[in-house]
Amino acid sequence: GQNIDQPTEMTATEGAIVQINCTYQTSGFNGLFWYQQHAGEAPTFLSYNVLDGLEEKGRFSSFLSRSKGYSYLLLKELQMKDSASYLCAVRGDYKLSFGAGTTVTVRA
């Protein structure tokens, strides 16, 4: 099975940078995902890493180290609309297992 850990909450200032860490233990690995979820809404896909390294997509970047079972999501130039829950998810076989999510609050 999968065991996925990420911080419960983070707070940052508008325009700043925040890094959300995710560590995982898995019996099989077919990729690590980051999703954004606003309260009461559906998760939306942010990024996918299957090889080690950094993937950059606009203001969001995601990093993966498979040997360390570690990933992070970097949010740059924070905006108020970035206040949301960020879910780290690991795919083993066909199953996607989610962490509990990190609630990011952006303050003016």
Place this chain on the structure above:
Amino acid sequence: DSGVTQTPKHLITATGQRVTLRCSPRSGDLSVYWYQQSLDQGLQFLIQYYNGEERAKGNILERFSAQQFPDLHSELNLSSLELGDSALYFCASSLTSASYEQYFGPGTRLTVT
């Protein structure tokens, strides 16, 4: 808008009852996934179908069942409902069973009283 539709949006029912949640995947997507999200459990994978056949099973209770029909829409049946079944139920779809990106529907909020 992800292109995945779910009905109903809200459902309120009593303990012991049975309900059916419906999902239509994005046009062209063959794979459908069901998830349950409750406050204390986070987002939990329930079951996946691909082109009408069950592909993977997660933490789905025996009281729950699902199927995917020839037109690719899917239904999740929840029976003998308990208070603890109150949650948001999401459906997601992807092009194939190996596609890495899943598109989530808006969810059905189930309240069991």
